[in-house]
Amino acid sequence: xxxxxxxxxxxxxxxxxxxxxxxxxxxxxxxxxxxxxxxxxxxxxxxxxxxxxxxxxxxxxxxxxxxxxxxxxxxxxxxxxxxxxxxxxxxxxxxxxxxxxxxxxxxxxxxxxxxxxxxxxxxxxxxxxxxxxxxxxxxxxxxxxxxxxxxxxxxxxxxxxxxxxxxxxxxxxxxxxxxxxxxxxxxxxxxxxxxxxxxxxxxxxxxxxxxxxxxxxxxxxxxxxxxxxxxxxxxxxxxxxxxxxxxxxxxxxxxxxxxxxxxxxxxxxxxxxxxxxxxxxxxxxxxxxxxxxxxx
Ligand SMILES: [Zn+2]
Numbered sequence: 001x002x003x004x005x006x007x008x009x010x011x012x013x014x015x016x017x018x019x020x021x022x023x024x025x026x027x028x029x030x031x032x033x034x035x036x037x038x039x040x041x042x043x044x045x046x047x048x049x050x051x052x053x054x055x056x057x058x059x060x061x062x063x064x065x066x067x068x069x070x071x072x073x074x075x076x077x078x079x080x081x082x083x084x085x086x087x088x089x090x091x092x093x094x095x096x097x098x099x100x101x102x103x104x105x106x107x108x109x110x111x112x113x114x115x116x117x118x119x120x121x122x123x124x125x126x127x128x129x130x131x132x133x134x135x136x137x138x139x140x141x142x143x144x145x146x147x148x149x150x151x152x153x154x155x156x157x158x159x160x161x162x163x164x165x166x167x168x169x170x171x172x173x174x175x176x177x178x179x180x181x182x183x184x185x186x187x188x189x190x191x192x193x194x195x196x197x198x199x200x201x202x203x204x205x206x207x208x209x210x211x212x213x214x215x216x217x218x219x220x221x222x223x224x225x226x227x228x229x230x231x232x233x234x235x236x237x238x239x240x241x242x243x244x245x246x247x248x249x250x251x252x253x254x255x256x257x258x259x260x261x262x263x264x265x266x267x268x269x270x271x272x273x274x275x276x277x278x279x280x281x282x283x284x285x286x287x288x289x290x291x292x293x294x295x296x
Contacts, residue, residue, distance in 0.1 A: 003102050004106075008106075013097065014127070016096050017131040045071065045092070097121060126169055129166060143286060147286050150268045173219065177282070178282035180218075182238075184238055187208055189231070226254065230255045238267070248269045250266075251264050267280050
């Protein structure tokens with residue numbers, strides 16, 4: 001059977017991640033432990049820690065005569081441990097996607113139609129990373145019992161301390177309704193200029209802003225996605241959450257990268273440990289105890 005929908009592709013990736021974890025008896029609770037991390041060794045990947053100019057991680061496939069083994073470059077110098085964990089599993093997921101012809105060909109085929117190939121692969125690698133850190137089965141049952149709200153994030157953080165971006169992405173991936181979930185960071189926005197594609201993260205100048213670091217959409221909302229590094233304007237509800245270091249809810253527009261502000265929906269923003277976690281609900285979320293739709 002071939003893959004013909006996003007849901008099938010995602011499901012296949014999640015199955016591959018689950019299988020990989022089971023096969024190597026892998027417990028992701030502790031996250032990345034260094035260049036001899038057993039997961040990379042088991043998968044035949046070499047990990048090199050090094051400073052990277054723009055990204056925090058890069059996956060390179062093996063190439064005859066040049067690179068006998070696939071390699072992950074991981075920048076562990078400037079990021080926090082949760083970010084390193086997430087980046088590591090993101091790059092591992094790049095490898096798993098690259099190794100699987102069905103997923104890879106499906107993404108390649110649809111990329112031309114509605115998304116750019118790299119960002120599409122990255123969205124999938126995020127889904128894989130989230131599954132490594134937090135089983136979607138757990139999040140399904142939590143959403144079923146407690147309903148859907150960004151306010152359950154602190155409680156999930158206590159059970160799954162390895163990565164908050166993974167929690168946010170799993171919340172979107174397991175949602176039965178149509179929504180976007182974003183993780184926003186305050187700081188200087190990394191930018192790549194056309195003339196200078198290798199712009200350094202360390203040499204960036206500019207004003208500090210609230211911007212989207214990770215974004216994910218629920219399986220029933222595949223048509224649009226919120227781009228990485230989209231800016232949250234100062235009059236936005238998520239900015240209010242950042243300023244007040246609190247939880248806020250109300251109506252506001254979805255921060256698409258093209259600046260289109262016409263699409264206002266129900267929105268929640270939660271300031272938690274330095275970042276803002278946001279939800280945009282395009283349809284009514286589950287209330288506690290409501291029955292869930294089947295996985296994807
Ligand atoms: Zn990537």
